[in-house]
Amino acid sequence: MARRRTESVVLSSNGWATRWRCQCGYDNTGRSQCLMCNGSAPAEYLTDPTLHQEPYVPPPLYGPPLKTGTKANRTVVGIIGANLLIQGAELVYFVGADVPRATAVRTSLFTGLVLYAMTALWVLGRSASLKIRPFTGLGPNWAVGAAEGAVVGGVAAVLLVGALRLITGHPVLDPSAAYLASQGSAGALLLGLVVIVVAAPLVEELVFRGFMAESYRRHGSRLAIILSAAAFSLAHLSPAQLRYYLLMGVALGVVYWRRGLVGSIATHAVFNGVLLAVAIAAAHGPAVPHHVAGATIDIPGTYQVSTPFGENGLVARGPLGATVELAHLILPGDVRSPEELARAYAGGQVPVPEGVVVDPSSVAVFDLPAGRAVSLAATIEGDDGRVILVPGEVDIWVVTYRSDGSTQSSEDFDDMVRSLELPPPSAKI
Secondary structure, three states: OOOOOOOOEEEEEOOOOEEEEOOOOOEEEOEOEOOOOOOEOOHHHOOOOOOEOOOOOOOOOOOOOOOHHHHHHHHHHHHHHHHHHHHHHHHHHHHHOOOOHHHHHHHHHHHHHHHHHHHHHHHHHHHHHHOOOOOOOOOOOHHHHHHHHHHHHHHHHHHHHHHHHHHHOOOOOOHHHHHHHHOOOHHHHHHHHHHHHHHHHHHHHHHHHHHHHHHOHHHOHHHHHHHHHHHHHHHOOOHHHHHHHHHHHHHHHHHHHHHOHHHHHHHHHHHHHHHHHHHHHHHHOOOEEEEEOOEEEEEOOOOEEEOOOHHHEEEEEOOOOOEEEEEEEEOOOOOOOHHHHHHHHHOOOOOOOOOEEEOHHHOEEEEEOOEEEEEEEEEEOOEEEEEEEEEOOOEEEEEEEEOOOOHHHHHHHHHHHHHOEOOOHHHOO
16 A cells, blocks of 8 residues: 555746655656656646656655564564563562552552653664654645544444443443543543553554564565564463454554554554543442343443352453452351351451451441341451341342452442342242
C-alpha cells in the first residue's frame, strides 16, 4: 500500500518559471514531472510552456535496507524481555514483602512510566542508527489524519464495550482502568491518565508501528502490519488476550499505513481514553442489581460477575482481585437461629472449608435489612476476609468477602451486604 499523500499544488507562476509542490512534498521548478518521485505536475499546468519534460528516472524505493527488519526485531524482543524481567522482579518483591495489591498497582504504574521513557529513548536511538524514518503523518493534512484515527479508536472502543455488555449481561471493564476509576483518588486517576492515555499510545505506536512496521516497509504493508501486530500482542504479556491484542495491532497498523503515527497514536489514545471513561462512569454510577434464587444484591459496575454455582450463587471480582461470593444453601432439618450460630462459631463447633480460618473472637450478631445476621472475620487462603450468614427457616444465605488489601473493596462489600434483599419465606426454594 502506498503512503498517502496530499494533492500537488502550484506555489508560484510568473510567466518565466512555474514552481509546484509534489504529492511527495518535494518542490519542483520548471519541470512537468517531480525530480524525486516522478509524479506529474497539476493537470491544469501540464501545458504550461514554462514546464519542460525531464527524462524518466525511476523513483527511489522508500524505506530502510531490506535486512533492517531483522535488527529491529532484536530490539523489540529486547524491549519485551526487559519488560518481562521487570514485571517478574516486581511480582517476586510484591509477593515476598506481602505488599497490598493497591500499593502494588500504584508502584507498577510509576515503574511503567519510567520504562516507557527509557524505551522511547532506546528506540529513537536505534531508529537513527538503522536509518529507520517513521512515517509521522505530520503533513499539511495532519489534522485529518488525527481526526480519522480518533474516530476509528472511539468507534472501536464503543463497539467493544457494547458487544461485551450484550454478551455477558453486565459491564466488562479493562482491569487497570477499573482500578483507577474505583479508587476515588485524583492523584491515582491522573497518573493512570498519563500512563494509559498518553504514554502508552505514544511509546507503543513509536515502537511497533514507527519502528518495527517501518523496518519492513520494503517488504510490503501486509507483512509489516502482521509482524508488528504479533509483537504488539506478545508485549502485553497476557496469554488469554493474545487474539484481542493481535486484532488491535492489525487495526492500528492499517491506520498507521494510511495516516502515519499521528493517526495511529490518535486511535490508540482515544480507544484507551474511552475505556477509562467507561470505567469512571461505572465506578461513580449506580450499582448493578443481580438476582440469585429470588434474592437481589447490588454490585458496583467495576466488578466482574459470574455464576459458577448456577441459580444458587454468584461470584463478583473487583478490579484488584477482591472476591465476593453469595451462596444460597438449603439445609436438612431446622436451621439454627443467628444467636445459636454465633455461639457455635465462637466455640469452634462449626466445621469450615479447607483454607478458611475463623477468628472466634470476631463473631457478632447484628441486624441487616435482609434480617438478623452473623458476622465473623476470617482468613481465606492467606487473605483477610469476612463471612456474613443470614439464616432463614429452612435455608441460609452466605456472603463471603476475600480482601485485596484496599479500603475501597471493604467499603464495597459493606454496601453489597446492606443492599441484600431476600425473598419472602413462601417464595424461597
